[in-house]
Amino acid sequence: MLPEFELLMPRTLPEALEMMDESSTVMPLAGGTNLLVDLRGRLSRPQTLMNIGGLVELRGVHVEDGYADVGSAVTIADLKRNVLIAKHGQALQQAATVFANPLIRNRATIGGNLAYGSPAADAAPPLLVLGAKVELLSKDTKRTVPLKEFITGVRKTVRHPKELITAIRWPIPPEGSVSVFRKLGLRKADAISVLSIAVMLHRKDTGDCDQVRIALGAVAPTPIRVAAAEDFLDGGPLTPEVIAQAAQLASEATQAIGDIRGSAAYRKRVITALVRRLLTNLAKGTKEKKH
Amino acid sequence: MTAKGKALPQPALPLLRQVGRPLRRVDALGKAVGATVYAGDFTMPNMLHAKVFRSSEPSAHIKQLNVNKARALAGVACVLTADDLPDGKLITDMPGQTGQERRKESDAPVLATRGVRFVGEPIALVAAETLAIAERAIELIEIEYDALPGVFDPLEAMKPGAPIIHEPDNIVSSWKIRKGNAEAGLASADLIVENTFRMPFLDHSYIEPEAGVAWMDDQDVINIRVCTQVVEHFRSIAQAVGVPHNKVRVRGTMIGGGFGGKEDITVEIFLALLTKETGRPVRLAYTREESILAHSKRHPFIITHRTGVKNNGRITGAKINMISDSGAYPYLSPYVLLYATVTSCGPYRIENLTVDSVSVATNNPFASAFRGFGGAQAAVAYEQQMDEMAKALAMDPLEFRKINYLKTGDSNAIGQQIKSAVWLEEEATQALAALGKKENISDDAIKMGQGFATTMQSYGRIMWFHDTSRSWVGIEQDGTIVVRCGAPDLGAGQANSLCLIAAEVLGVSLTDVTFYNSDSAVTPLAGTTTATRQLYMSGNATLKAAKMVREVLLDRAAEHFREKPNNLDLAENKVFIKSDPQQWLSLADLSKMCAADGLKLQHLALFAAPFADKLNPENLQGDIFPDFTFSAHAIEVAVDTKTGEITVLKSVGCHDVGRAFNPIAVEGQIQGGSAQGIGYALMEEVQVKDGVIRTPSLSEYLIPTAKDLPTTKAIILESGTGVGPFGAKGIGEPALTPVAPAVANAVANAIGVRIHNLPLTPERVLAALDHTKKG
Amino acid sequence: MKAKVITLNINGRRHQVTLFPNVTLLEALRSLNYTDVKNGCEKGDCGACAVELNGKVINSCLVLAWQADGARILTNAGLGTMESPHSLQEAFADAGAVQCGYCTSGMIIAAKALLDENPNPSETEIREAISGNLCRCTGYAQIISAIKMAAKKMMQQKAQE
The missing domain is CATH 1.10.150.120 ([2Fe-2S]-binding domain)
Known part of the structure; x- marks a missing residue:
């Protein structure tokens, strides 16, 4: 059973922000796929929850001013089938496709996935390579934080207790950009990631690639971008040797730990293998074979 | 790996009208529309809600236990600790049988008394007006432990000086086989192959967690509605609670899966104690986490094979050593170990054999029955060993096995002659043929592999248990049929099979049969739904009872038609003259005639399995099981050598089931067994560290989803030689047994190296590949 | 913790029920005798409690009953019966x-x-x-x-x- 709590049911965003302003102990509840599980396990005991899953203001997906803008309460299932996401956030759409399972995807939200601050959040690596920012609103303030800076540790974010994540946005990648997401779990559906990887790059007309971005999940206290590997690849031709070295750098940049799903050494090693594979495929425009 | 098998003898099976047809199971539609009521769905007026307080320590003295605050909480009806109980033990011997030996002192107490031996051991019970209050009361229970040294590894537990879980030592059970001269056999070999295989704890993970409701009726009978594989536990429950046997009635419900995990007592005694204490109905339903904590596990085994073989492929002798971790209490560990021991060398002729097996107590979660019951663990080892020997001899794995396969009429490891058909070669050949050629993948990182396993698994109980079953069949005056039989229905179609037998014998359609089952007081006791025994045992009892009814009907009809009973038959709700089917009488009319004459239209029959004496413990030579099912399973995998990920691409099971009662249901058993076997091979492991389960829910303990499995092709052979009704053998457990080793063999075939430990995680795959590179 | 009256529209039947905020939709459905909705894990791992909520399939253990106030809920038993199965x-x-x-x-x-x-x-x-x-x-x-x-x-x- 769930512990006792009060549940606020705002009907509009301003009403929600008002409620959060009145108390600093209001925990927003969107899809509930993490929060309710934690409550039941007594891992978290907020006094007051506020249901924001139904707020229409948080459920839009648009493209404007060169940005893709996704409401924080947009569900993973919505991301999966949204044509704008498929076009401007391939890796995110791929992550949505392999996210947990269909029932969870119908409830879990993009904002919730980030707000929870899990190192293994599957939406994070794609949003990191897309250069996403998190919009935070309180009754009186509004700020935008790069996702890189938003999650600060395991289950820790910079969100102030009175702030609500309202949107996630990222600059629309330039023409010729491609991105890909790959997750490794211990089964083929509904598995927490042993590690997850998103890679994005821009294919120039010359055939070379630039603007390479690599992000990893479940291998550090937060999902991370691997600048060392990105910098190494920047601008140069993606030869097999260069890719191999970058993959090595990516692996070295992580602070993988061992847990019930796999050892640190295994994670580090597979990062190398998969970064290499994804970069090679992206550079060549081929796809990983599915079995 | 394909060689044409010899043509099978075509058994002339008697023509049956209902048996063998893909009929809708009698329980299927109710479940499909959500109308079937499960144990957790019952509520009673004035009902209390129960919770169990459990140990957080793997090995400790209970220094102080204080339940005063919990008792004082408003809405708490009762809190029970060991102090409040008769000296109740949770009896863990084979239920339903009497006079067996066991280590009484090491049986689990109902509630921990002075100390605890594993994390999750029950210590106190609470019953309260609401579940929320019961949960709150659990939080108010105060306990202080004095931690004791624990032991968490069976190898450590056998060493001198190890903490002793139960006096006098940690050896829960041991068995040995001595046949021929293993030393001499090994000495005469051209080649000796030795391997050690390890398997982990597994959880049954039935989707229905344990649940029940109990109440006292106006005869002071404690009624317990519960999902159990064993209604005969009513005796043990009565004993633990301190009431006469006839004051406990277990009313089993349709079970939401069991696989052996609902074979031992789960919630029953707790419910009985609380309802007796409060006089009110009590409900207790485990959460998933509590289920994983509270019920038994599949035994981890460490199995070493040392096998000698001639260059021509003939096995000359073997020494096998088996060690199982029984966890903190023995439960069925001695018997699981016995099954493993008896099948330790598989379905092969090995004249010179030594087997030593031991089950060892630790402070880990307790292990007991799980589909395959030791036979599955044995197969994981012997079938990998067979592939390793074939490899060492550079022989085809099937050709090598063919040289050593048992044949019909041969004797197995314990000298028991196999009288039923042994179609191993044909099964393996057919399974491999159905698997076909390896798929071609043009990717250097991906390695493809195929493998198979052939196994033997008993059905029916150990014969020295003197197993019996009873069933009652009656015809109503409108010609409809009632079957009453105590057999619990696990979801595998146990009740349906009994109905099918009655329908077949009495010439009605399946929908004309109604069944009542799984009630320890009002349905004839049929024994446990375990050991793949219900079709064999209760099927034969039902067949016998139905034939008795048939005889009465035919005799009366014979009088009516002035014909001999032999010239009459029953079909389509009629009795008719075989040579002139136009002359018929409805069963309804015949039944009324019989009733008017005062004839007996309801019969209770008892079926007794062949009895045997206990085997000589010095060599275990003799007859032990009524029969075995022989099986093959073939698997194709793709292994990603860069990430270690394994994908099962093809799966084929081929089993001689003797007689397929319902081909859809048999296929379902084979496919379900495959799923569990693939889970066993690839992902399932209850990870335990220092006695603490690190995979406490279905988020961490992973079982296969629909995306992890191919469709298993089921090839059903029917030799008609089983000891079940109409020549049926058992398929429940045999469906699982060959699967995990087949997967392991396919993976070894793909990557060229053997991984000796299950599960075959991606990490282990990479480690094994490293090993080859270094080697 | 304050209870409130909510409306659950289940299989075409409207139920007005007074519930505390910490009651899950699974618990609410089962207490209203929609026991075809099963409890298998209470954390979204197994799907035994799946129902349709406004046309989308979800785990009812991960939805609070209040969040389903006024919504259309469909359980398997609402699809058909023994006499007239779906x-x-x-x-x-x-x-x-x-x-x-x-x-x-x-x-x-x-x-x-x-x-x-x-x-x-x-x-x-x-x-x-x-x-x-x-x-x-x-x-x-x-x-x-x-x-x-x-x-x-x-x-x-x-x-x-």
Whole structure:
């Protein structure tokens, strides 16, 4: 059973922000796929929850001013089938496709996935390579934080207790950009990631690639971008040797730990293998074979 | 790996009208529309809600236990600790049988008394007006432990000086086989192959967690509605609670899966104690986490094979050593170990054999029955060993096995002659043929592999248990049929099979049969739904009872038609003259005639399995099981050598089931067994560290989803030689047994190296590949 | 903790119930005797409690009853009865997709949601759609055949309409 709590049911965003302003102990509840599980396990005991899953203001997906803008309460299932996401956030759409399972995807939200601050959040690596920012609103303030800076540790974010994540946005990648997401779990559906990887790059007309971005999940206290590997690849031709070295750098940049799903050494090693594979495929425009 | 098998003898099976047809199971539609009521769905007026307080320590003295605050909480009806109980033990011997030996002192107490031996051991019970209050009361229970040294590894537990879980030592059970001269056999070999295989704890993970409701009726009978594989536990429950046997009635419900995990007592005694204490109905339903904590596990085994073989492929002798971790209490560990021991060398002729097996107590979660019951663990080892020997001899794995396969009429490891058909070669050949050629993948990182396993698994109980079953069949005056039989229905179609037998014998359609089952007081006791025994045992009892009814009907009809009973038959709700089917009488009319004459239209029959004496413990030579099912399973995998990920691409099971009662249901058993076997091979492991389960829910303990499995092709052979009704053998457990080793063999075939430990995680795959590179 | 009156519209029947905020939709449904909705894990791992909420299949253990106030809820028992089963229910019974039956109601709801969106799904799509519903008995193969059988029948019925 769930512990006792009060549940606020705002009907509009301003009403929600008002409620959060009145108390600093209001925990927003969107899809509930993490929060309710934690409550039941007594891992978290907020006094007051506020249901924001139904707020229409948080459920839009648009493209404007060169940005893709996704409401924080947009569900993973919505991301999966949204044509704008498929076009401007391939890796995110791929992550949505392999996210947990269909029932969870119908409830879990993009904002919730980030707000929870899990190192293994599957939406994070794609949003990191897309250069996403998190919009935070309180009754009186509004700020935008790069996702890189938003999650600060395991289950820790910079969100102030009175702030609500309202949107996630990222600059629309330039023409010729491609991105890909790959997750490794211990089964083929509904598995927490042993590690997850998103890679994005821009294919120039010359055939070379630039603007390479690599992000990893479940291998550090937060999902991370691997600048060392990105910098190494920047601008140069993606030869097999260069890719191999970058993959090595990516692996070295992580602070993988061992847990019930796999050892640190295994994670580090597979990062190398998969970064290499994804970069090679992206550079060549081929796809990983599915079995 | 394909060689044409010899043509099978075509058994002339008697023509049956209902048996063998893909009929809708009698329980299927109710479940499909959500109308079937499960144990957790019952509520009673004035009902209390129960919770169990459990140990957080793997090995400790209970220094102080204080339940005063919990008792004082408003809405708490009762809190029970060991102090409040008769000296109740949770009896863990084979239920339903009497006079067996066991280590009484090491049986689990109902509630921990002075100390605890594993994390999750029950210590106190609470019953309260609401579940929320019961949960709150659990939080108010105060306990202080004095931690004791624990032991968490069976190898450590056998060493001198190890903490002793139960006096006098940690050896829960041991068995040995001595046949021929293993030393001499090994000495005469051209080649000796030795391997050690390890398997982990597994959880049954039935989707229905344990649940029940109990109440006292106006005869002071404690009624317990519960999902159990064993209604005969009513005796043990009565004993633990301190009431006469006839004051406990277990009313089993349709079970939401069991696989052996609902074979031992789960919630029953707790419910009985609380309802007796409060006089009110009590409900207790485990959460998933509590289920994983509270019920038994599949035994981890460490199995070493040392096998000698001639260059021509003939096995000359073997020494096998088996060690199982029984966890903190023995439960069925001695018997699981016995099954493993008896099948330790598989379905092969090995004249010179030594087997030593031991089950060892630790402070880990307790292990007991799980589909395959030791036979599955044995197969994981012997079938990998067979592939390793074939490899060492550079022989085809099937050709090598063919040289050593048992044949019909041969004797197995314990000298028991196999009288039923042994179609191993044909099964393996057919399974491999159905698997076909390896798929071609043009990717250097991906390695493809195929493998198979052939196994033997008993059905029916150990014969020295003197197993019996009873069933009652009656015809109503409108010609409809009632079957009453105590057999619990696990979801595998146990009740349906009994109905099918009655329908077949009495010439009605399946929908004309109604069944009542799984009630320890009002349905004839049929024994446990375990050991793949219900079709064999209760099927034969039902067949016998139905034939008795048939005889009465035919005799009366014979009088009516002035014909001999032999010239009459029953079909389509009629009795008719075989040579002139136009002359018929409805069963309804015949039944009324019989009733008017005062004839007996309801019969209770008892079926007794062949009895045997206990085997000589010095060599275990003799007859032990009524029969075995022989099986093959073939698997194709793709292994990603860069990430270690394994994908099962093809799966084929081929089993001689003797007689397929319902081909859809048999296929379902084979496919379900495959799923569990693939889970066993690839992902399932209850990870335990220092006695603490690190995979406490279905988020961490992973079982296969629909995306992890191919469709298993089921090839059903029917030799008609089983000891079940109409020549049926058992398929429940045999469906699982060959699967995990087949997967392991396919993976070894793909990557060229053997991984000796299950599960075959991606990490282990990479480690094994490293090993080859270094080697 | 304050309770309030909410309306649950379940299988076409309206229930006005007074509930505390910490009651899950699963608990609410079962306490109203919709016991076809099963409790298997209470954390979204197994799918036994799956129902449709405003046309989307969800785990009812991960929704608070208040969040379902006024919403349309459909459980397996709302699809059909013994006398008049839904095509999916009939196909499940005939194809061997039902063994112990404990996952069945959630599985059928997941299948129904799939067929609503995609009346003629491929095997891969079916496997994906039921990948949040665990079954421990069948190995899923006969569940997949049942969904295919039902899809075929439902398409034929639709064509005749």
